[in-house]
Amino acid sequence: NAGVTQTPKFQVLKTGQSMTLQCAQDMNHEYMSWYRQDPGMGLRLIHYSVGAGITDQGEVPNGYNVSRSTTEDFPLRLLSAAPSQTSVYFCASSNKVSGSADTQYFGPGTRLTVL
Amino acid sequence: SQQGEEDPQALSIQEGENATMNCSYKTSINNLQWYRQNSGRGLVHLILIRSNEREKHSGRLRVTLDTSKKSSSLLITASRAADTASYFCALVRETSGSRLTFGEGTQLTVNP
Numbered sequence: 001n002a003g004v005t006q007t008p009k010f011q012v013l014k015t016g017q018s019m020t021l022q023c024a025q026d027m028n029h030e031y032m033s034w035y036r037q038d039p040g041m042g043l044r045l046i047h048y049s050v051g052a053g054i055t056d057q058g059e060v061p062n063g064y065n066v067s068r069s070t071t072e073d074f075p076l077r078l079l080s081a082a083p084s085q086t087s088v089y090f091c092a093s094s095n096k097v098s099g100s101a102d103t104q105y106f107g108p109g110t111r112l113t114v115l
Numbered sequence: 116s117q118q119g120e121e122d123p124q125a126l127s128i129q130e131g132e133n134a135t136m137n138c139s140y141k142t143s144i145n146n147l148q149w150y151r152q153n154s155g156r157g158l159v160h161l162i163l164i165r166s167n168e169r170e171k172h173s174g175r176l177r178v179t180l181d182t183s184k185k186s187s188s189l190l191i192t193a194s195r196a197a198d199t200a201s202y203f204c205a206l207v208r209e210t211s212g213s214r215l216t217f218g219e220g221t222q223l224t225v226n227p
Contacts, residue, residue: 004157035217042118042203042217043158058214090157103148104205104215106157 001026006091006107013081013114021076021110023091031094032074033058033104034066036087043090049074081114088112119147119187119204119218127224134191136221138204139184145207147180148215149189152201161189161202194225 007022025032033048035058045058049068063085065077074093078085088111092104119138128134138147146165150158162178164171164187171178177190191198201222205215 033214040219042219045214045216048214092158103160103163104158105160108157 003027004091004093004105004107006089006110008110009108010111011113013078013112015082015114017081019078019081021078021089021091021112023074023076023107024072025074025091025093025105026072027093027095027105028071029093029095029105030071031102031104032068033092034064034074034076035090035092036060036085037090037109038087046076046089078112083114086112086114118216119206121202121204121218121221123221124219125222125224127226128194130194130196130225130227132194132225134194134198134223134225136189136202136223138187138189138218140204140206141185142206143209144182145209147187148205148207149176149178149187150203150205150217152203152220154200158203191223194223196225196227199223199225 004025030051034046035043037043044060046064047066049055052068052071055066088109090109091107094102094104119140122137148163149161152158164178164180175192180187201220203217203220205217
């Protein structure tokens, strides 16, 4: 199994540009999520999904869109990039949806710089 | 705060010593998880401890949970230089379903 994969690993955007960060998992996990990590800080939840066709907002959803058309894929779209979105983005997945969250498996991250 | 707060923010020890990191929180939780992050990498799950558990072990790792004090600790025994990383506690609140809330982490440096 490849686990959780993310592409690209690095990206530089200009203010106002849009792009999609890709995330895929091959563990048949129901739960997937996107986090951002800023220097010296923990992770903040952007959006999450408890299954195909179901998404919800996290702590910091503004400026980002998600969709979940399949169990495997959970892309994150930046609609109009801003310098404040410069960050490292992590995708994660886990098995359990109902009750308590199980172990989350993280991708290697995408380092995004917005000029 | 709805997230865990780790203490200390940074810890520097010599190889072979034990390292203890603490996490305090203010809400009722379903479980608490510890993760490690090596520089420039993604997070790796270490241990999950449920609210009805008091202690768990995994190799050189020992995690305790005191729900009455709303605190948890992660002990790494006989530390190695390879343990150098950031360590995060993450909460699953009773009301949050599957969502994890991360603290800001403890940066551990183990000097050879």
